[in-house]
Amino acid sequence: MSTTASPTGPLLSLRDVHVSFPGRRRRARTEVLKGIDLDVRPAETLGLVGESGSGKTTIGRAILGLVPVASGTITFDGERIDTATAARRRALSRDLQVIFQDPYTSLNPSLTVGDTLAEPLVAQGGDARATRARIAALLDRVHLPADAAHRLPREFSGGQRQRVAIARALALRPRLVVCDEPVSALDLTTQRTILDLLLEIQEETAVAYLFVSHDLSVVRCMSHRVAVIHRGRIVETGESAQVTEHPEHPYTRTLLLSAPVADVAEQRRRRAARAAAAGDF
Template structure:
């Protein structure tokens, strides 16, 4: 996908303190003992995200990119390292402390079909987190109307059920739910991978517009370099649980230095059959060279 007028603009390295800072993060899965070793899903991972910035984390399936997001959300235990959100260490936060973070830390999941309760209307889905925070019914409904307008859904959408919407519309509803309490950081875990290309572009443009208006930060997780290039200010490439390359989005996605990132770039399909054949040959040669 090529950039549009709403493409993410560069963010200077200097500026406000990071809203998220991950330092030397390591995560092991599975018990160790009796000759067995725990599987190290992440090893010495460090990254940060500043207000109003998008950090894209890109890698193939099994690389550990989603595990980073799950660790920040407290969904997997941290073996070692530090996760600081809004100036507070949260790697070992209690369930009560996690609930207190919900206003400022939200997530948009990959599958828009399973992330919404099919038995609730859209208004109920969106007012639920507001009412849980003590917001009264009338202002909560006003906030829902505002959110539906922000994500470009009809005003009567609140009275309908999730099954009445397309995949792209459901993902916009999921984005609206993440924004209900004006968070400081949204973790976007493959939010466009289940969508067709046209709908992907619409959702990415919507995320960029919301960021420009609200200064929300995104940790954007994807396996697609083209998607990451379109929305991210900076990119971190992860391979086998380790960050192998990071830097400005244009630099990493157009002139990568690490062989793994080069392979990711060459694996992206292009419309020209001759150019695609050249890419396949170059990728095979790169794999052969790096496997020796």
């Protein structure tokens, strides 16, 4: 991780955040997040890692106002946002954006790339000339050709579509981007190029990332700090090297054992060790 994070106070803070969903057929509500405390500092990447169903995506959705917070507070740049009105949420989109897992479903298939990138700019009152210039700059920023603006999402590969999604997230020059499993739908080679692009963008713009993933090896290469979530609770937080090389919580150790390796015997040993550790948490 080459980017140096700012030592200043948090840009985003979650304090004792609880989220619950209605149960089926009059059953009690299911508590998905159970007292989450997290901070993301300016220009920092906080990696949030956990298995499927751990609650990591729900944290991102709560930050974006897509699910209601039952209790606790979420603040952005000192302003409480978990109770923000719809109008305030629209205004916050200038500073707070998201990159979703599947770039194909997150892009409108009937809009050209240029129209997709123009939408947030026009919504914020940009004139036609400034919008065209910004679209050209965004395509260059994500290493796509200028003529990409005239094409539809289906004409691109998965990696190229994710570049378009990144460009859209950057359109309004946000200060923080929630990256929700942004490379998990891509092959390994393409994953590496997209991760390198995100690091390059952060180096040049000082944007902060909340990087959500199930893959601790990906989080390790992207993050200044790492938070591990298990069954709706943060079980370990610390500097990236500390958490990924010397984990303290048994669950974090099982995530490390889940990382694939080329050696069949080592993979078998890890599988056995993971199964043995499952009863520790």
